[in-house]
Amino acid sequence: MNEKFDSVVVGAGPAGIAAAYTMAKAGLNVIVLEKGEKPGAKNMFGGVIFRHHTEKLAPEFWKTAPIERHVVEYQYWFLSEQSHVLMSHRNQRFNSQFNAFTVHRAKFDPWFAKLAEDAGAVIITRTTADDVLRDNGKIVGVATERGNVMGDVVIAADGVNSMLAKQAGLREETPETATVLAVKEVIALPKQKIEDRFNLGPEEGIAALLVGFAPGMHAGFMYTNRDTISIGVGVSIHDLDQSKRRPNEIYEQFKAHPSIAPLIKDGELKEYSAHLIPEGGYDYVSNVSTAGMLVAGDAAMLVNAINWEGTNLAMTSGILAGETVIQAKRENDFSTKSLLRYRERLEDSFVLKDLKHYRNVPKFFSANPHFFTQYPQAMNELAYMWHVVDDELKADRVKRMKADLFKRRSRLGLLRDAYSLWRLFS
């Protein structure tokens, strides 16, 4: 390939495609390199894509895109060994104004990539970008096994393990504490069974977060698709390392919980997958630009772990990267200074504003794992005590409940936790 492109995008995920589409629409000459045999072949998430941000690229995309279900209910499960407390929010407004859609990435991503292709971007699959190419201190392209691909700006959207961002010196090795390993299974069940078990209409779905099923900082997740369920756990690599437990073992323990097992009973395993999630937040966001290169999506560690948002940050960072290149092209200036405007755009958008707002949250929960263990246990124990009917007088019952709670966490500890949460989120 001797042709030089306006931009070489590495990775055909949400960030890369959003960037490629944005630039191609503006008439730029764009090539996208994807290492998988098709877009999405290497991608895994919970998960959902969000209507609001996806619509910025593809209005009313759900009419043609391969979506699974729209989410009408968000569930929060607090598990103890043999019990759970379930808090959930279901709203008919999610039926009239869609909020999020469950998808399978191996099906959605090819559809999304087609948008960029139809706008004129060239998408080359089965091509791994192994290294960045430099000339005079500026990045001028990437090396692949098929040869060099040159462009004015390289956009590294090569995912959480981004080799390119590291080779460009924009990112250091990620610490264990800032990285979560997600292990997931796709389990097939008849459509009707899913709708019966989760109390859903034909197109409706749930998104669930589950904590407390094992000691340590783990979070389970569950999403209903058309005729499959995506179910898995996320564990920080640090926690995994310290606990000396295996990821699959933690996942199997979660799946065997008496409140969870019936939901997936008789299901057939279709796929077992694993993926890293960069959950370190604002302080771990990489340097996102240098002369001739920008970094977007997971590659730049743009994930909001608090609200379980990722694909929308990826798409938005892709759009902003694309806009930065369009402006740079107009001015024919691909210097460090010119491309620094990408960081400014990110700082001005919800992407870095939200991450900045939650800046201290990841560290706080790492330092206070009892939120994931003691509190779910206390909630379950108190709920149990409240519901048991026997001869005990209610005045004694409430006294005993208070004593149980304060045994788990002192009055001062409870106050401090409440105050910390208040400060942390406001």
Added chain:
Amino acid sequence: MSTQRTLSIEDKLYRNRYKVDEDSHLWIKDTKMCLKCPFEFACIRVCPTDVYKWEENKITITYDACVECGACRIACYDVGWKNPKGGFGISYKYG
């Protein structure tokens, strides 16, 4: 209570689609370091697909089971990790 059969990791991986390359995309940078592993074999422990095993005083790597998550790379700096060649490795049908 449900009595669903628990599949082994090997059984689970049979459900996945791979295109296996002749060459490994994973390697150990300094095999001597493994003899006195300072991380209690973190590579073996954090891997969700049992890629790493300790056999006859060395780490063996079943790279064709790898789903390219990168956990081993984070857990130990002695793990060499690169992307498989284009088109090779895991190819999710669902994701």
